[in-house]
Every structure is written in structure tokens, then in C-alpha cells.
């Protein structure tokens with residue numbers, strides 16, 4: 001079974017984070033919620049593998 | 065408007081000699097309810113030579129406009145029952161689907177179907193036509209001398225269970241009489257009086273909703289398409305669906321939600337205003353039928369209670385998304401009748417009927433799951449689910465990959481009885497889609513269709529095996545059907561996959577009981593015993 005990547009995998013983490021913030025710039029709370037939802041759907045389709053998606057959901061559900 | 069078929073008595077009351085007997089006459093099987101499911105039961109039993117009495121408190125097909133979408137499996141079952149061709153001929157299909165979100169169309173798609181099947185994935189046909197064809201088939205069987213007795217305006221008013229029979233009290237225009245039956249099939253609909261009289265629960269209401277149904281006649285030339293709206297301006301926060309029926313009739317469903325004023329919603333002015341907003345100001349139409357239906361999503365805990373077997377809406381109810389109501393009811397009958405026949409003939413123990421409960425409860429759960437998922441998408445229950453639903457619809461316009469998430473109802477497909485106590489050995493080199501529990505898939509043969517050759521008894525399908533059994537394998541009543549992979553590429557692909565030969569033991573309902581890649585008589589006999597509940601796992 002394929003495993004969720006749990007080590008850093010984005011070459012320039014700062015740049016990704018900045019791009020994420022920039023995408024939300026000027027959005028109302030409602031617009032941001034919608035954007036986040038679209039983003040999840042686009043990324044989920046890119047991943048495709050249901051096992052990975054379930055592991056990601058599980059990890060995201062865990063609280064600190 | 066001409067008198068509709070549902071206004072004409074098709075099986076008017078006639079006094080039966082049973083009513084003059086001083087002691088109640090006992091019949092092997094009595095079916096309560098001559099709706100589509102009860103009629104299918106009667107036809108199947110009668111065709112197999114099992115005497116059957118059908119009682120209905122009405123004498124017509126079901127009133128008004130109800131089901132319209134019937135699946136391929138339904139047509140295959142009626143093919144076995146000798147009445148599919150008329151349905152397929154009269155039924156129509158839409159070829160293009162369109163999805164709308166709020167005030168705009170987000171995408172359109174063509175209906176693409178797998179080829180190499182005798183019947184299409186579905187047809188649209190008014191339920192009253194389907195029932196009329198069933199009554200015709202039943203009459204034709206009666207003409208041939210098959211033992212079917214359909215009694216109109218015979219209302220079952222009381223039922224009593226005993227060890228070896230059931231008693232019924234029946235009201236007729238001539239007053240009451242009693243009957244006895246070894247077995248009862250209760251097909252008396254969602255409000256099932258039988259269920260109520262036996263004090264059974266109808267549990268697990270997953271959701272409840274109201275739908276406004278409008279049938280409109282439109283000018284020829286209106287496209288033969290299926291349109292589905294999410295949150296349209298003319299039905300805010302709800303959904304709407306339009307699709308085609310035969311006779312230039314279009315069906316429009318407006319979902320209304322739970323808290324509504326039924327009278328207000330059905331007023332023609334109000335319905336026509338909605339229709340104008342939906343079809344455009346210039347489309348000419350005539351309103352033929354309006355009604356409001358309430359749906360719930362639930363099932364009985366068990367479909368067998370002693371000598372009473374529940375089928376169709378009496379046993380389970382689903383939302384209309386995915387057309388799983390009547391379609392699943394016919395599969396109940398397909399599953400039940402051969403078992404009942406073997407039990408009545410002393411060829412299988414009564415416990416075989418417990419597998420009906422097992423297999424069809426499982427199928428009902430699958431249907432409820434699917435219709436619940438559709439409902440969740442169509443009517444999001446929380447703010448978050450609405451955000452995601454709307455995101456899917458927003459994205460779908462420009463990002464094709466999310467389109468499969470759009471759920472406007474998943475068309476009814478037959479259940480695969482995975483884990484059924486009747487299933488025997490599997491071979492993992494054969495295609496997974498035909499594993500034990502699965503219904504045989506159709507395929508073209510050099511002459512005709514595979515499914516035309518299957519059903520009504522146990523069969524052993526042998527594909528390119530060296531050994532072929534004698535006729536009627538070991539006197540068990542298993543008919544060998546030997547075919548070659550050369551019949552058609554579809555047949556080879558669906559039944560052999562990568563394998564060079566295969567042996568399938570098929571049940572009378574065309575479902576796979578067990579399969580192998582070599583023919584060994586002992587293995588087949590063991591699997592047959594298992595599929596007829598004569599042997600424990």
C-alpha cells in the first residue's frame with residue numbers, strides 16, 4: 001500500500017507558503033473558504049490514490 | 065385528454081369459488097399486492113409452474129405518474145420473464161445530459177454506453193405502461209394454462225402466522241372470506257398493511273423529503289435530454305430534474321424539502337410559473353399531471369418473517385435519486401422465486417429462504433447508501449458540505465477531473481452478493497466482475513445473446529473445457545451450457561479474461577454461484593449443494 005509522504009517534499013517551503021497566502025489575498029472569509037475547498041479538490045484529484053487520501057484525512061483530523 | 069391507462073380497471077373484481085367454501089382454501093403461495101413487484105412475482109412463479117394467487121385491493125395499475133427509469137437489469141429480468149421486448153420498444157433514452165448550477169449551465173455530456181449488451185443501460189418508461197405490460201404477460205401465461213390467479217378488489221385485512229401456514233382475512237365487494245397459504249410474498253407497498261398487521265418496524269429513516277412531480281407535454285422538437293439543476297433560481301436551495309418519457313411527455317421533478325405547504329405548491333399557477341422559469345418563456349407546454357410525493361429512506365430489519373417474505377417498497381424505500389425503488393424490487397423477486405420454488409418442491413430446506421433475507425438486505429443497504437450519498441450532495445446538510453458541494457460545481461465548469469464527484473443520482477446497478485452463504489469457490493484468474501454473487505453479464509453470441517440462454521434453473525456454463533458433463537448433471541437438474549471463447553470478443557473478455565477456460569455454476573436468477581478454471585464434477589456438486597443451502601459452509 002502506498003504511503004503518505006511524511007517528510008518535507010517541497011523544495012522551497014517559504015515560496016509555497018507565500019503563494020498560498022497570496023492566493024487568499026483580498027478574499028472575504030466566504031471566498032477563502034470556497035478557494036480552500038477548490039484547492040482540496042484539485043489536489044485530491046492529483047493524488048488520486050484513495051489510500052493516500054485516507055491517510056491524509058486521518059492526519060488532518062488529528063488535533064494537537 | 066384521453067382516459068389514461070391508470071383509470072381503467074385491468075383486473076375487475078370477479079367472485080371466486082374460494083369465497084363460497086366453508087373452510088378456507090389453502091394455496092402454496094399468495095402474493096399480497098399487484099403493484100409492479102407483486103406482478104413480477106406472480107409472473108415468475110406462474111411461469112415456473114408454481115400455483116400463485118395475487119390479491120390487490122385495487123383493480124388498476126398504480127395511479128398517476130410514478131417511476132419512469134428502468135435499468136438494464138430490470139430489462140434482463142423481464143427478458144427472462146418473457147416481456148422485455150415491448151418495454152424496450154416503447155421506452156426512450158436521453159442522449160445528452162446537462163448540469164446547471166444556479167443560473168448557468170456548467171457542462172454537458174453524452175451518454176456513453178458499453179456495447180455488446182442486448183439491453184441499454186436504462187430506459188425511461190411510465191410505470192403505468194410497465195405495469196400494463198406485466199398484466200398483459202400475466203394474461204398470456206394464463207391463456208397458456210399457467211396457474212396464476214389475479215384477484216382485484218381483494219383487500220387483505222388480517223393476517224395470522226402459524227407453523228406451517230398463514231391465514232388471511234380478505235374483504236371484497238361481496239363481503240369477507242378467508243384463505244390460507246403456505247407462503248406469503250408481501251408486495252403491498254411502502255405503507256405495507258402486512259408489515260403493520262404483523263407489528264414489524266420500518267426502521268432507519270435516513271432522511272425525508274417531498275417532491276413535486278410534473279408531467280408536461282411539449283412540442284416535438286424539444287431536445288431529448290436530461291437536465292439537472294442545483295440550486296436554480298426557480299427552486300432556490302433545492303434541485304430540479306427534467307427528463308424524457310415516451311409520447312412527447314417530459315417529467316419534471318422539483319425537490320421541495322420537508323417543511324412545505326402541499327396545497328400551495330400544487331396550485332397550477334405556481335407550478336406553471338416554475339415551469340416557465342425553467343423551460344424559458346417561449347417553450348409551449350401543457351401540464352398533464354401534478355402531484356407531490358414524500359420519500360423516506362429506510363428498510364425492514366429482516367425481509368423474512370416466518371412464512372411471510374417482504375419484497376419491493378414493503379421491505380425497503382429509497383429516495384428517487386438513482387431510480388432504485390422498483391428496480392430493486394424486481395431484483396428481490398428474481399432472488400426469491402427460485403428459492404421458494406425449491407423449498408415448495410422439497411428440493412431445498414427452508415433455510416434457503418434466509419439467504420433471500422441476507423442477500424437482499426445487503427442490496428437494500430447498498431441502495432440506501434447510494435441514495436443517501438446522492439442526497440448529501442444534492443441537499444448539503446451543513447455549511448461545510450455546502451461549501452464543498454459548491455466548490456465541485458464551480459470547478460466542474462473548467463476542471464474536468466472533478467466532474468465524477470457531481471452526484472445527481474447513481475443509476476441502479478444490480479447488487480453483487482459478496483459474502484453470501486450461498487457462494488462457493490472462486491478462481492482469482494477469472495475477471496473480478498463475475499465473481500461468485502455477481503449477476504451474469506450479457507454478451508453477444510454468434511447467434512443471439514448470452515442472457516437469452518441463461519436462467520430459470522441451475523446451469524453450468526463451460527467455456528472451452530475439455531470435459532463436458534452429460535445432460536442434467538448427476539440428475540441434480542443442472543443444465544450444461546458449453547460455449548467457446550470464439551462466440552464473441554466481448555464474451556471472451558467478460559468470462560475468461562486472461563484465462564484459457566472457465567466453468568461457471570449459475571443460479572436460476574443468473575447470478576454466479578461458484579467458478580473454476582477446470583471442470584470437476586465433485587466440486588460442482590458441492591457448490592450446488594451449498595447454493596441450495598443443503599450444506600453448511
Ligand SMILES: Cc1cc2nc3c(=O)[nH]c(=O)nc-3n(C[C@H](O)[C@H](O)[C@H](O)COP(=O)(O)OP(=O)(O)OC[C@H]3O[C@@H](n4cnc5c(N)ncnc54)[C@H](O)[C@@H]3O)c2cc1C
Nearest residue numbers: 097099101121131132133220252253376377387389390391
Ligand atoms: C414519483 C416517483 C418516481 C419514482 N421513480 C422511480 C424510478 O424512476 N425507478 C424506479 O425503479 N422506481 C421509482 N420509484 C419507485 C417505484 O414507484 C416503487 O418502488 C414501486 O412502485 C414499488 O412497487 P411495489 O410493487 O413494491 O409497491 P406499490 O407500487 O406501492 O404496489 C403496492 C400494491 O399493493 C396493493 N395493496 C396495498 N395494500 C393492500 C392490501 N391490504 N391488500 C391487497 N393489496 C394491497 C396496492 O393496491 C398496490 O397495488 C418512483 C416512485 C415515485 C413515487
